[in-house]
Amino acid sequence: MHRTIKDKMSRGIMRKTLPVLTLALTCLAAAQQAPYSPPVSREHPRNLYWGDTHLHTQLSGDAYVFGTRTGPDLAYRFAKGEQVVSTTGQPVKLRRPLDFLVVADHANNLGANYARGNYNENPGFRESALGRLWQAAKAEILADPEVDEEQLAKERLYTVHQDGLVSVRHDGFRSSVWESIGAMADRHNDPGRFTAFIGYEWTPPRPGSAHRVVMFRDDRSKTNQILPFSSYDSSHVEDLWDFLGGYERDTGGSVLAIPHNPNLTSGLMFDLEDSSGEPITADYGRIRARWEPLLEVTQLKGDSETHPKLSPEDEFADFETWNGWGGVEPNPDRPDDRIQHEYARSALKLGLGQRAKTGVNPFKFGMIGSTDSHTALSTADENNFFGKFAGRSEPSAERMMHERWGWEAGAAGYAAVWAESNTREAIFDAMRRRETYATTGPRILLRFFGGWEFEASDIERHDYVEIGYRKGVPMGSDLTAAPAGASPTFMIDVAKDPDGAKLDRVQVVKGWRTESGELEEKIFDVAWSGARTPGSDGRILPVGSTVDVEDASYLNSIGAVQLAVIWRDPEFNPAQHAFYYVRALEIPTPRWTAYDAKYYGLKDLDPAIPMSLQERAYSSPIWYTP
Numbered sequence: 001m002h003r004t005i006k007d008k009m010s011r012g013i014m015r016k017t018l019p020v021l022t023l024a025l026t027c028l029a030a031a032q033q034a035p036y037s038p039p040v041s042r043e044h045p046r047n048l049y050w051g052d053t054h055l056h057t058q059l060s061g062d063a064y065v066f067g068t069r070t071g072p073d074l075a076y077r078f079a080k081g082e083q084v085v086s087t088t089g090q091p092v093k094l095r096r097p098l099d100f101l102v103v104a105d106h107a108n109n110l111g112a113n114y115a116r117g118n119y120n121e122n123p124g125f126r127e128s129a130l131g132r133l134w135q136a137a138k139a140e141i142l143a144d145p146e147v148d149e150e151q152l153a154k155e156r157l158y159t160v161h162q163d164g165l166v167s168v169r170h171d172g173f174r175s176s177v178w179e180s181i182g183a184m185a186d187r188h189n190d191p192g193r194f195t196a197f198i199g200y201e202w203t204p205p206r207p208g209s210a211h212r213v214v215m216f217r218d219d220r221s222k223t224n225q226i227l228p229f230s231s232y233d234s235s236h237v238e239d240l241w242d243f244l245g246g247y248e249r250d251t252g253g254s255v256l257a258i259p260h261n262p263n264l265t266s267g268l269m270f271d272l273e274d275s276s277g278e279p280i281t282a283d284y285g286r287i288r289a290r291w292e293p294l295l296e297v298t299q300l301k302g303d304s305e306t307h308p309k310l311s312p313e314d315e316f317a318d319f320e321t322w323n324g325w326g327g328v329e330p331n332p333d334r335p336d337d338r339i340q341h342e343y344a345r346s347a348l349k350l351g352l353g354q355r356a357k358t359g360v361n362p363f364k365f366g367m368i369g370s371t372d373s374h375t376a377l378s379t380a381d382e383n384n385f386f387g388k389f390a391g392r393s394e395p396s397a398e399r400m401m402h403e404r405w406g407w408e409a410g411a412a413g414y415a416a417v418w419a420e421s422n423t424r425e426a427i428f429d430a431m432r433r434r435e436t437y438a439t440t441g442p443r444i445l446l447r448f449f450g451g452w453e454f455e456a457s458d459i460e461r462h463d464y465v466e467i468g469y470r471k472g473v474p475m476g477s478d479l480t481a482a483p484a485g486a487s488p489t490f491m492i493d494v495a496k497d498p499d500g501a502k503l504d505r506v507q508v509v510k511g512w513r514t515e516s517g518e519l520e521e522k523i524f525d526v527a528w529s530g531a532r533t534p535g536s537d538g539r540i541l542p543v544g545s546t547v548d549v550e551d552a553s554y555l556n557s558i559g560a561v562q563l564a565v566i567w568r569d570p571e572f573n574p575a576q577h578a579f580y581y582v583r584a585l586e587i588p589t590p591r592w593t594a595y596d597a598k599y600y601g602l603k604d605l606d607p608a609i610p611m612s613l614q615e616r617a618y619s620s621p622i623w624y625t626p
Contacts, residue, residue: 369413
């Protein structure tokens with residue numbers, strides 16, 4: 001991968017007292033280097049792949065009911081960069097194709113609503129309990145042509161889907177749908193060019209909505225040996241983990257689960273009690289960490305890095321915030337003591353607390369983003385956003401003013417994976433080892449290594465990635481056994497999206513547990529654009545904004561193309577458990593609402609509607625264990 005020219009004026013330190021190793025030492029080090037480049041090893045992952053692990057099509061009951069009439073084939077073709085026709089009849093295309101995709105339709109009544117719409121072609125569905133219910137409803141339609149079929153479906157079928165009162169238990173129907181999903185993924189899987197994973201979503205009922213995407217490393221020769229485990233089988237996540245263990249044991253395959261959207265889980269996603277209400281144990285922690293190495297930290301239904309009530313000193317904490325309580329209903333008045341169980345940063349801190357209590361950290365996860373789109377279109381671009389559901393995928397004043405799925409929805413996010421190759425095996429294994437990061441949509445390049453011996457000149461070398469692996473560990477890994485008198489040192493390199501906005505700053509977010517048991521956090525600005533210097537309070541001034549809301553445009557006249565730094569923790573205590581992750585922020589750019597307002601000529605909109613934002617990336621953490 002070619003290195004871009006660094007903006008040397010943009011490197012900096014957060015406080016005048018921080019011992020950041022900057023470029024001042026690099027000239028001497030460069031003079032001592034050999035005149036010829038050494039060979040570059042290929043032992044470590046050097047390729048960055050972009051994808052979405054959470055996409056729904058017409059096979060999901062809610063997607064179908066709300067208008068989606070496109071299936072996995074179109075979803076894969078769109079992700080691969082083909083122009084396709086959406087449910088609403090619009091020609092649509094990704095400007096930049098994705099490298100991988102997980103079509104993750106809901107396991108509950110998988111394909112049932114689609115089968116209902118194609119009733120005569122699905123004898124398995126007709127014989128199921130849900131099919132018989134629909135057969136009775138169809139009789140009403142035949143008797144009264146004025147009856148609206150879609151409204152009747154919503155009244156008769158959607159509620160029982162959600163409540164689990166009637167489910168498709170016809171194994172022949174379930175097998176045919178599941179096997180067709182595997183066949184579709186295998187057909188589109190093209191090793192080295194595009195990776196199509198077989199997967200689905202386990203969806204326990206509200207309140208809580210602590211859902212998981214189940215993602216397989218394997219082809220259909222193994223996944224066809226099972227049927228998707230749904231919340232109709234059990235709404236206890238421990239039973240899902242048992243199922244995953246049985247799958248691997250019986251098939252020899254590999255599988256993982258990705259918790260998503262924790263900000264709307266009623267405080268359940270990172271609760272310190274299991275699903276039976278008992279305090280979580282070391283065994284619980286080991287099992288959870290085994291099956292859930294990643295977290296979907298940002299998506300369409302809000303950002304889940306942190307919350308302003310949890311991080312009041314963090315000026316960037318209130319980003320695409322959805323105040324969830326009781327499922328997906330936004331409610332800013334939910335109990336504050338539950339918010340800490342819904343966000344990634346607080347969960348990482350809670351994990352340190354549990355490590356001290358039980359000896360095992362149950363919340364040791366890497367970061368990814370994904371869309372949770374229900375349109376079969378995987379896009380997280382602000383200027384190419386199609387909303388949550390196909391019924392609202394055409395931008396309009398009505399959609400923008402809609403309370404829940406309108407302007408509050410965010411055009412996010414994507415999963416970035418450092419892997420050896422674009423294959424199921426390599427990408428899955430990278431996810432398992434947490435060498436991943438999340439973005440809210442832009443394709444920001446981010447490298448993050450931790451170690452004890454990095455030098456200022458290391459970040460300037462052409463083989464800095466090799467040095468990162470040789471001297472330290474990548475994101476998602478652990479640092480242990482601090483040498484006497486040493487502090488952890490981090491090598492960070494962030495480059496702008498080649499087609500996007502420049503960078504404002506790079507931060508390291510640290511969390512730790514004190515000897516008295518307090519869970520603390522702090523943010524360090526470690527590199528930034530321009531000639532800004534820390535103020536008397538140690539803070540860096542805002543980068544400014546070039547956004548023209550009315551024109552839905554911005555200038556890339558501020559910010560940095562690339563920010564790279566070696567940073568050493570100035571407050572390190574070798575006795576304290578800690579974690580570190582990188583947050584990189586772009587300069588302000590127009591939000592999708594500004595693009596839509598301009599395109600559709602919308603005026604007199606609610607002033608509460610945000611029209612610009614600072615997109616960002618979150619690395620997976622590096623943990624320090626004494």
